[in-house]
Amino acid sequence: MNDSWTKHRDEKKLKISKLSHLVDDKIIPTDRIVEALETLISPYDKVVLEGDNQKQASFLSKALDRVDPDKINNLNMIISSISMPEHLNIFDKGIARKLDFSYAGSQSLRTAQMIEDNRMVVGSINTYLELYARLFVDLIPNVVLVAADKADKDGNLYTGANTEETPTIVEAAAFHDGIVIVQVNEIVDTLPRVDIPGSWVDFVVKADKPYQIEPLFTRDPRNIKEIHILMAMMVIKGIYARHNVTSLNHGIGFNTAAIELLLPTYGESLGLKGKICRNWALNPHPTLIPAIESGWVESVHCFGGELGMEKYIAARPDVFFTGPDGSLRSNRAYCQVAGQYAVDLFIGSTLQMDPLANSSTVTSGRLAGFGGAPNMGSDPHGRRHSSKAWLDMASGDSDIIRGKKLVVQMVETFKSGNDPVFVESLDAINVGKNANLASTPVMIYGDDVTHVVTEEGIAYLYKAQNIDERRDALAAIAGVTPIGLSISKDKVKKLRNKGVVSLPCDLGIKHTEAKRSLLAAKNIEDLVSWSDGLYEPPAKFKNW
Amino acid sequence: MNDSWTKHRDEKKLKISKLSHLVDDKIIPTDRIVEALETLISPYDKVVLEGDNQKQASFLSKALDRVDPDKINNLNMIISSISMPEHLNIFDKGIARKLDFSYAGSQSLRTAQMIEDNRMVVGSINTYLELYARLFVDLIPNVVLVAADKADKDGNLYTGANTEETPTIVEAAAFHDGIVIVQVNEIVDTLPRVDIPGSWVDFVVKADKPYQIEPLFTRDPRNIKEIHILMAMMVIKGIYARHNVTSLNHGIGFNTAAIELLLPTYGESLGLKGKICRNWALNPHPTLIPAIESGWVESVHCFGGELGMEKYIAARPDVFFTGPDGSLRSNRAYCQVAGQYAVDLFIGSTLQMDPLANSSTVTSGRLAGFGGAPNMGSDPHGRRHSSKAWLDMASGDSDIIRGKKLVVQMVETFKSGNDPVFVESLDAINVGKNANLASTPVMIYGDDVTHVVTEEGIAYLYKAQNIDERRDALAAIAGVTPIGLSISKDKVKKLRNKGVVSLPCDLGIKHTEAKRSLLAAKNIEDLVSWSDGLYEPPAKFKNW
CATH class of the missing domain: 3.40.1080 (Glutaconate Coenzyme A-transferase)
Structure with a gap:
């Protein structure tokens, strides 16, 4: 009945052939990226733009913002985390029209305003794992724009510590005749390891500067207040110890940072070491360092990496998931599954x-x-x-x-x-x-x-x-x-x-005990010291 | 506090060095596999043995059954699907003691008996996705034994249509200093595509014969009875049409096979084409061929492959997820996520x-x-x-x-x-x-x-x-x-x-309408014909 069963494949082939004049093997020259996107994307396409919590395909995002809206418009963007102004600019210009996303964070005000002004239509809000799931069902992408650390000339990719959602997005496109375009910081002869095989990748472009990445999961212990400490004590004694919680996930924030920093002090005094908090699904929080160093933590599987934690993680392979090259292997999709079913x-x-x-x-x-x-x-x-x-x-x-x-x-x-x-x-x-x-x-x-x-x-x-x-x-x-x-x-x-x-008194906890002196680390410097100098905090957290 | 943070890595290095006399690059000679396993596995190790629904690491399973129980014993086996006698023999011999699994199917009687006789301890029963999740949290494997179609000399793997759970299992071990051993049907110079990068693989062994695989999802329409057809009519009209069900998963069985075969006939007569059953998370059921050929199906993402469907799938890339080489890319973990969140x-x-x-x-x-x-x-x-x-x-x-x-x-x-x-x-x-x-x-x-x-x-x-x-x-x-x-x-x-x-009459369905003549295909031969000869049923389904 169908006139063709290879429409996606034929269209992909045609688009790629149109690009042959400016591509060398799989490499798009940095300064021709806008032209390349205008050739490879069609109006109304479903386009995934990698916007992780941390790593951003920032170069490709800015390039997409520069395409001609007369050529490329009404895109259905799929972005897990709306983190950059460019993510929304494309809606103002009409390049994109519909948005499926998970998190808007810093852009939440503007997102709400754009919907109200009808400059954007929300397809759906999804939890991360749900959004990934739909890439294989009803949001199969035509084009994906992702970021990696390094590529070799065959398109093999090294994502290093910040693998995050890249393999999942790439798989959905690569195996349904979608087009996979990857920005990399470097093109090299030999990769430290292969995170994504080159046969899944159509094009590689060296970005003008390394991809944007944020240390979202770093909390300075200096800002933990006594109220956080009181609540953390209640959680440790009234929940973790009472129910024997051995596997868990912590969100981001000073509350949970306080818990992490109380394990080697308050937790130890309650005799809980080895009994609670052994297996974690967690970003590599610097505030977990004292608990790791004190022997509390058996394993941590990570959604993504965390800036400054690279050397520390590489030196603790019994705890973290690392590759043969020594660096972290994170995986946002699997860690969400772990956080759902295993903890x-x-x-x-x-x-x-x-x-x-x-x-x-x-x-x-x-x-x-x-x-x-x-x-x-x-x-x-x-x-x-x-x-x-x-x-x-x-x-x-x-x-x-x-x-x-x-x-x-x-x-x-x-x-x-x-x-x-x-x-x-x-x-x-x-x-x-x-x-x-x-x-x-x-x-x-x-x-x-x-x-x-x-x-x-x-x-x-x-x-x-x-x-x-x-x-x-x-x-x-x-x-x-x-x-x-x-x-x-x-x-x-x-x-x-x-x-x-x-109440705290029912748990045998006195308000007067909830002091900052209980924290295993009182500032970032203490964390560096616990790590034996392996943790290298980003500049904005250095104030000593 | 810890005396070492690299215990797993050191142990792995030591074991691999002990094997250097019989390994050429990453290749273990076929006839030395038992000796290799006795070197690479330790008592009480957590060992994943790939036992998918369909593909079995049958060579490695038989090899494990031949190790010396004095050397290797009390293993904690993690097997998603207990499908082969050897999966249980190792418990009889004391090689294994504890079992974490998802499905026992054909071995369910013997499994129950072995537990009663205390020859096996059940760690846990898990749904597939849960078992995969735990490989990253509290069941991190020491050794994984998996199966692929082909490897090259660098250990890059081609899993072809039957990718199933292999990448997930391998990732859990490869990035936590576990040992990854892969049986392959062939070692070749150049792979059709890379499904798993060689840097994740420690050892490859050419199996004495191709891995075992079962056509579990093939149902002969000949065995569909009128009672199935009646129920299928009710489902189509009373559920799918009533609620506008566009994305779905079907289990295995004659009931759902009947639904699939009624879409192009009964479904068509109700004017439902394009309105229901467009996006599927599903093994490639042969009984879905008539619906696909009639233009009902936009997409199918697969847990695994199905024997005989290879050429048909390769010719329908707009519908199925296929690689640049043309063959199916299945993925059990992602398809479970799709079946959970996207349908x-x-x-x-x-x-x-x-x-x-x-x-x-x-x-x-x-x-x-x-x-x-x-x-x-x-x-x-x-x-x-x-x-x-x-x-x-x-x-x-x-x-x-x-x-x-x-x-x-x-x-x-x-x-x-x-x-x-x-x-x-x-x-x-x-x-x-x-x-x-x-x-x-x-x-x-x-x-x-x-x-x-x-x-x-x-x-x-x-x-x-x-x-x-x-x-x-x-x-x-x-x-x-x-x-x-x-x-x-x-x-x-x-x-x-x-x-x-x-009741059927409330839905406007007459019992007398529920006839086999409504089936779009009445036997396997009809399915072959619908597929234009592309579907090649396994011998046991050929009776014409």
């Missing part, structure tokens, strides 16, 4: 939480997306292996024994600016309506949340017998927010007696 | 279902495991993109709009042998207790199931207002099983009026 606990933070523990970082005027949180902060119903922690969450109302992932939210009751985190209704509901999203942009659904921790205490939501008790448990730790003030002291006392809520 | 619907079958729609294929004396069903047959709470089908499952009791995956179970009310499928309590509960499993081996949890289809009708479980109505809806389609007989005609009528249950 017992996810702990993260949020900007708003409603009385049923639904939470979102989408607040008025900001369409931030969620990155990996929806994936890792949910109970995977496909999980079938057991662990002590997982079984601890089992509800006992059936012959069928079934555990649950620990999904912990750790928040202060007020955001800076005195906005309460606990609200009657999420801003996300209206933001979703205004942006014409078909579903509400919730980050983590309340029914998946097992614990909420604030500076007031821990709500063990998995123990709540019904919806009313869940609401009460949340209110009990919501401090002086309107929701916190709505519950009586008597009710709180009952919840404490039932073990549904624990 | 709207999973449809499968089961051996037992309880009144709350919990189901299991684990029945007395058989510990079969579940393969990919728990992963794909569950609602991924991390999903954030919308579609018509997904939104149709939304429950309307909140300001938060949230859809749900369609999880459909399609069963006849009685198994062969007159055992009812609908039971008061799953055998899996006792099997789990007897095998000392910490959790009950349920395949799909009832709270994820949105539809159940039998020859009697469809239960739209997602519409049920409460647990009691769910039970009643199931009973209404449970035929003359004890559970089916427990519900009154009056109640069934009420459920039909509410649209919670539909």
Whole structure:
């Protein structure tokens, strides 16, 4: 019935032949990249632009921003993390029209504004792993623009420590007659190792400067406050130790950095070494160095690398995944799968939480997306292996024994600016309506949340017998927010007696103990020292 | 604190150096493989043996069965699919002790018996994707034994159509100083394409014969009965068309084969072409050929290949994922992710279902495991993109709009042998207790199931207002099983009026229409003919 079964392949062949005059083997000259993109991309194409959390295909992104909108327009862009102004400029110019993404971070205000002004149509917001999944189903790309460290003349790629999402994106295009264009920092004769085979790559271009990369997961211990330390103590004693949490993921932030820095001090004093926090799915947080050096950590699998951690990681191959060349092998897709299915606990933070523990970082005027949180902060119903922690969450109302992932939210009751985190209704509901999203942009659904921790205490939501008790448990730790003030002291006392809520004193934790002196490292310099000089912090973190 | 951070690396180096006398570059002579394994593996090692659904590392499996148990013993084997007797022999001999797996299929009886006799300890049962995830967290392998089609002298691998789980297993070992040993059918100078880079591979051995592979996903249309056709009609009209299901996964079986073969006939007559069943996560089922040829299918991403489909797939690159060499690129890990996050619907079958729609294929004396069903047959709470089908499952009791995956179970009310499928309590509960499993081996949890289809009708479980109505809806389609007989005609009528249950007549389907003449292909010969001779069925399916 079909007139042709090779339309993609024929079109690809034709486009590549049109480029033969300026390409040497697979190499596009740096100064001809705009012309090349204008030849290789067609209007309405699905184009993946690699925008990881950290590594950016910055050269290709800027080149795409320079194509002629009369030639290339109405693209459906697929960008996991909107991090650069150029990612949005192309919508202003009409080069792109539709956007499928995961996280907008620093560009969230502008993204929301562009949708309101109808300069951009949101195809969908996705968690990272979901976006990768769709590259093989309903978002199969025509062209992918990615970044690697080095290529050889056959197009073999070395991504080094920052492999991130590159292999996944490339696979989706390379095996469906999509066009794979890679910017590299260097073209060399021999690669330290091959991360992506040359037979998957169509074109390589040497970028005018190395790809942009951000040290997103570095937190200076100097900025950890006593309130973070208090909450971290509660988490270690009231959650990790209580449930024997051995495998876990930590999000980004000062809360979790505090936990990492308390393991070798407070954790050690509780005799927990070897009993908790052994196997991690985690970016290589510098704040984890003291715990690693103290022998707490068996393994860390990473989504991406972290600037400055290269030498330290290379010297700790028993802990990190590294290649034969010694450098880190990260893999964003596999680490998301690990964070979903293999670890017992996810702990993260949020900007708003409603009385049923639904939470979102989408607040008025900001369409931030969620990155990996929806994936890792949910109970995977496909999980079938057991662990002590997982079984601890089992509800006992059936012959069928079934555990649950620990999904912990750790928040202060007020955001800076005195906005309460606990609200009657999420801003996300209206933001979703205004942006014409078909579903509400919730980050983590309340029914998946097992614990909420604030500076007031821990709500063990998995123990709540019904919806009313869940609401009460949340209110009990919501401090002086309107929701916190709505519950009586008597009710709180009952919840404490039932073990549904624990205040610091119930856990044997004194506020006066929560001091910065407990931190295994008090600043970046201390981290460097713990690492024996192997950790080399980026300049902006050096202030000694 | 640690005396060494390179224990894995040092041990690997030492073992490899001990093998230098018999290895030429990376090539182990075929007849020295047992000696090599005895050098490279240590007691208590975590060893992954590639046992896909289809492709088996059969040569390495047999070699492992021949090592000296005094030298190599107590291994923790990680095998996704227990398919060969040798997979279990090694437990009888004490070479292996502990097993982490996903699916036991043909070896399920013997597996259950060996556990009972304490000749094997089950570490865990996992869904495929979960098992892969754990290779990066708490089951990081010391040695992996995998299979590829061809290698070159540098260890670059060509896996061709049957890539399956090989790259994922190899990545976990190669980047954590594990040892990667690959059996290949051929060692050649130049590969058609590179599926796995040589720098990830330590040793290659040419097998004495090509790896074992089974055409597991071929169903002869000759064996499709009218009851399958009736149920398939109900699914097409009452589920796929009603909810606009465009992306989906089909399990293995005559039920789903019937659906595939009705699309170009019954589906066409309903005007559904282009409206449903466009994007698939699916093994290359031969029974999908007529739908593809009739223009129904936009894309198929595959877990693995299927014997006989090679030339057909190579000629249809617009539909299938293929490499520059023309042959299929399958990827079990990515296709599981696609089947979880990117498709709207999973449809499968089961051996037992309880009144709350919990189901299991684990029945007395058989510990079969579940393969990919728990992963794909569950609602991924991390999903954030919308579609018509997904939104149709939304429950309307909140300001938060949230859809749900369609999880459909399609069963006849009685198994062969007159055992009812609908039971008061799953055998899996006792099997789990007897095998000392910490959790009950349920395949799909009832709270994820949105539809159940039998020859009697469809239960739209997602519409049920409460647990009691769910039970009643199931009973209404449970035929003359004890559970089916427990519900009154009056109640069934009420459920039909509410649209919670539909009988064939409610859907406008007559039993008399459900004829084999509706099948687009009535036998394997017809499939060959639809494919223009490109499909080359394995000998056992040729009977003309």
